[in-house]
Amino acid sequence: MGWVSVLGVGIHISCRDLMNRDSGEKGIQRPSNYLRALTRFYLCRRASRVLELTLAFAGLLGASGLPAFGQSPVLTLDEAIRAAEKNNRSVRVAALQRKTAADEVRIARTFRLPSFSLTALGSQPLSRLGLSFERGSLGVFPNVGPIPSKTTTLESPPQFYGIFFASVAQPLSQQFRIGLSIQLAKVGLSSAEEEIRLKRQATVNEVRRLYYGILEAESGKKSLKVTVDSLAQLDQETVRQAVERTVLQVDALKVQARLAEAEYELLKVEDPLQTQKQQQNRLMGRDVNTLFEADPLSVANFVLPELEQACAKALEFRPEIRLARLQVSKAILERRITSSTRIPDISLSSTTLATRNLSNTLPSNLSGVGIQMSWDVFDWERKRRQVNEKRQAEQESALELTDAEAQVVIEVNHQYRRLVEARKGLEAAEKLQSEGRELLRVTTNQFAQKQLLLSDVLKVQAGLTEMDHRFTQALLAVATAQADFEKAIGEDE
Numbered sequence: 001m002g003w004v005s006v007l008g009v010g011i012h013i014s015c016r017d018l019m020n021r022d023s024g025e026k027g028i029q030r031p032s033n034y035l036r037a038l039t040r041f042y043l044c045r046r047a048s049r050v051l052e053l054t055l056a057f058a059g060l061l062g063a064s065g066l067p068a069f070g071q072s073p074v075l076t077l078d079e080a081i082r083a084a085e086k087n088n089r090s091v092r093v094a095a096l097q098r099k100t101a102a103d104e105v106r107i108a109r110t111f112r113l114p115s116f117s118l119t120a121l122g123s124q125p126l127s128r129l130g131l132s133f134e135r136g137s138l139g140v141f142p143n144v145g146p147i148p149s150k151t152t153t154l155e156s157p158p159q160f161y162g163i164f165f166a167s168v169a170q171p172l173s174q175q176f177r178i179g180l181s182i183q184l185a186k187v188g189l190s191s192a193e194e195e196i197r198l199k200r201q202a203t204v205n206e207v208r209r210l211y212y213g214i215l216e217a218e219s220g221k222k223s224l225k226v227t228v229d230s231l232a233q234l235d236q237e238t239v240r241q242a243v244e245r246t247v248l249q250v251d252a253l254k255v256q257a258r259l260a261e262a263e264y265e266l267l268k269v270e271d272p273l274q275t276q277k278q279q280q281n282r283l284m285g286r287d288v289n290t291l292f293e294a295d296p297l298s299v300a301n302f303v304l305p306e307l308e309q310a311c312a313k314a315l316e317f318r319p320e321i322r323l324a325r326l327q328v329s330k331a332i333l334e335r336r337i338t339s340s341t342r343i344p345d346i347s348l349s350s351t352t353l354a355t356r357n358l359s360n361t362l363p364s365n366l367s368g369v370g371i372q373m374s375w376d377v378f379d380w381e382r383k384r385r386q387v388n389e390k391r392q393a394e395q396e397s398a399l400e401l402t403d404a405e406a407q408v409v410i411e412v413n414h415q416y417r418r419l420v421e422a423r424k425g426l427e428a429a430e431k432l433q434s435e436g437r438e439l440l441r442v443t444t445n446q447f448a449q450k451q452l453l454l455s456d457v458l459k460v461q462a463g464l465t466e467m468d469h470r471f472t473q474a475l476l477a478v479a480t481a482q483a484d485f486e487k488a489i490g491e492d493e
Contacts, residue, residue, distance in 0.1 A: 072291035076298035077211050080284060084207045085200055087285025094196040101185070101192035108185040111171070111178045119165040130155045131359070154359075161357040169347040169372060177340040184333040191326045198319035203283060205487040210280045212479030214294045216472060217273040223468040224266045227461075230440065231259040234457060237448055251454045258458065262465075302482050307416050310489055314412045315405060318490035324401040331397040335390035342383055344375035408488075415485040422474070422481040429467070429474035436464040 085091060132153045136146030171178065238252045278288040305313075315321055353366040376383075443460045446452040 072293045074295050075292035076295045077208070078298060080207050080211055080280060081204050083284040083286070084203050088199075088203045088283055089285055091196065091199045091203055092285075094192070094199045098189070098192040098196055101189040105182065105185040105189055108178070108182045111181065112175060114168055114170040117167050117169075121163040122160065123162075124160045125158045128155050128158055156359050159357050161355065163358065164354040164356075165351070166354075167349055167351045169349040171345075171347050173343050173346040176343065177337055180333055180337045180340060184330060184337065187326050187330045187333065191323060191330075194319045194322045194326065198323070201319065201487055201490060205483050207280065207283050208483035208486070209480060210276050210283065211294060212483065213476065214273065214276050214280065215296055216476040216479065217269060217276065218294065219475060220468075220472040221266065221269045221273070223472060224262060224269060227465055227468065228259065228262045228266055230444075230461065230464075231255065231262055234444060234447075234461070235259050237444075238454060241450075254458065255454070258461065302486070304416075304419065307413065310416060310485075311409050311412050313489050313491050314408050318408050318488075320404055320490075321401075321408060324397070324404040328394070328397045328401055331390065331394035335387060335394055338383070338386050338390045341386075344373055347372045412485075412488045415481065415488040419478070419481040419485045422477040426471075426474040426478045429471040433464075433467045433471040436460070436467040440464050 130153050132151065133148055135148060135150050138147040140146045235252075235255045238255045242249055242252045277292065281288045281290045281292075348369075349372040350369045351367065355362070355364050358364070440457075440460050443452055443457050447454065447457045
């Protein structure tokens, strides 16, 4: 951009030289020289301003990655919302968490099935293994005497041996607690689904806000363009009257200053506009430099429902309410699971014990089928206190649900009033803008006919600029309020 500024300064210097050459060192002496100098000054100033504006705007487009020629594809609001729901990264992360919750349900179901366990021990003894039998330890029989007749020690050689223990257990009394755990896992799955809805609705709300902001920025850009065109027309008329000596040169310079300021404001709109488009591309999960144009016709008129109907929809569809209700269900299931730990664990089990190279006198295989029970007879009131703790958590979640419902109703009412207020403000701003444009047209014509002073036209022009800004802000306020109200309702698309 440095060479653009240097070029502009050079042109202004050339214009000043032209005037100095015609006017001389002591000022303008002849009317014809004054007219020629003023005309050349105006042409040079206009050429310099147009060249600076064109080159600066081209440099800004090149820096932002936008093509100077051609037209970008049009992106409607519905297309932006669908792309964000499908490709947004935060939504995809929530979807992955939902898959994890689904796996938790499958894992919980496996506890209903028999459990298989195998324990193996391989060892090398460091000393001989011996088994001693005292004299008569196996009995004393008539005509035989004691068996053994003397103390006998049976020894095995120090060789590598193995012990294997296998068991199969089918839970019986635990099925009730397992069923509650499965229900708890399903609650977690439902919570993950509501988290997806919450992320999706937040993303859609942000997409709408950005889309409306882009339309608002483009509308402001068009409004500034109208202001620039109006000031350019006024500038031409002022120069013409300056040549005719019906206005002062200071008035002509004042108009040119207003025109330069409006052109500068027009350039300033471009950066936030391109930033919003890049943010929109990020929400849609695509390259941030993807080119597109917003379509004002894709923004359908929002039909404002009745307040009671909106509150009922919010209490039914808001993910926050559904999550709070699921939290209550989760607290109830956790209390029931904790209470079920008082039931003894009874299982149908089958066990097998096998040894290899351990002893020639001991059996190498032992098998059996039976009932296995595990029960903490006395726990120092630990389980009762745990149940009481879960019951208190259940009461807390119920209170949080009631509070969440109240907050949602308050938010819906607030957003409803805010949207009604924004619509009324837009209506007033639109009428004021129409009045200002008509007043500017009339005053400009009266100035051309020498019925008004230039200061009157500039005053009307300043008022119209303020009305344009107010109208643009009113558009943004309506769009933002509409997006927030749709989010407050929480209904899916």
